[in-house]
Amino acid sequence: MPVEEFVAGWISGALGLVLGHPFDTVKLLGFFKGMSFPIASIAVVNSVLFGVYSNTLLLLTATSHQERRAQPPSYMHIFLAGCTGGFLQAYCLAPFDLIKVRLQNQTEPVAQPGSTPPQYQGPVHCAASIFREEGYRGLFRGAWALMLRDTPTMGIYFITYEGLCHQYTPEGQNPSSATVLVAGGFAGIASWVAATPLDVIKSRMQMDGLRRRVYQGVLDCMVSSVRQEGLGVFFRGVTINSARAFPVNAVTFLSYEYLLRWWG
Ligand SMILES: C[N+](C)(C)CCCC[C@H](N)C(=O)O
Secondary structure (H helix, E strand, C coil): CCCHHHHHHHHHHHHHHHHHHHHHHHHCCCCCCCCHHHHHHHHHHHHHHHHHHHHHHHHHHCCCCCCCCCCCCCHHHHHHHHHHHHHHHHHHHHHHHHHHHHHHCCCCCCCCCCCCCCCCCCHHHHHHHHHHHHHHHHCCCCHHHHHHHHHHHHHHHHHHHHHHHHHCCCCCCCCCHHHHHHHHHHHHHHHHHHHHHHHHHHHHHHHCCCCCCCCCCHHHHHHHHHHHHCHHHHHCCHHHHHHHHHHHHHHHHHHHHHHHHHHC
16 A cells, blocks of 8 residues: 555645644634644644545556556546545544644633633643543544535545646646645635535534533534524634635645655
8 A cells, every 4th residue: 555645645734734723723712822732633634634535546546646647537536535535534533623622612711820720731631531521432522523524525625626736737747836736725725615514513513512412413413503593603714714724735735746746
């Protein structure tokens, strides 16, 4: 099994993440400041995404990453490989994302003298507390919504990227850096716009269970959110998600492409 894609996915994901971090922190007005935890989690998650995507394409089309420029796979195959990558990465992402959301939603200031300390002191403490209070399954709270969010939208992600690269690149050549940046940026926006409704639901499910369980499941969470707040609830955060998605995914795809060209 070719491993370059896993490594390239890891490094490129980390670079994109460094760029997107300020947006991510603003998004929930939280104080998720440390970089080491997100870097560690993106290492796993992005390498699973790109590694599984590329190896699924290899299975479906019997072409390696290098051969695919000359023999481009069909959009159906790209979509299926993207969905497979998205599904598996969502499973790996679930506990990390849960911890991120729980930490970002803590509004108490960090350890001020005299005040009650925040419930979670950091990522490791947060993971341990969830495990203690909500069990192993607690670490996967919201995982279903996350899989529903990422499976189709990672298909959209790769289709947009490959489609735009194909459109602006002469037959058989590698796309230029500018093309990769723009195609990557728009791939990020397209998939985030499509993912935002389930992103909202996912975050609510992840916050549920802290005190009293409010939602019975994904569907119940959707229905009661729409009843209380109207359909607009599904677009909450779509602007900030898109603003973040462009630079993050432009850099992610650029470094991914260049690392693979460099090694291949
Ligand atoms: C599928 N979904 C839209 C959720 C994400 C697509 C892009 C993933 C990228 N690591 C990022 O953080 O932007």
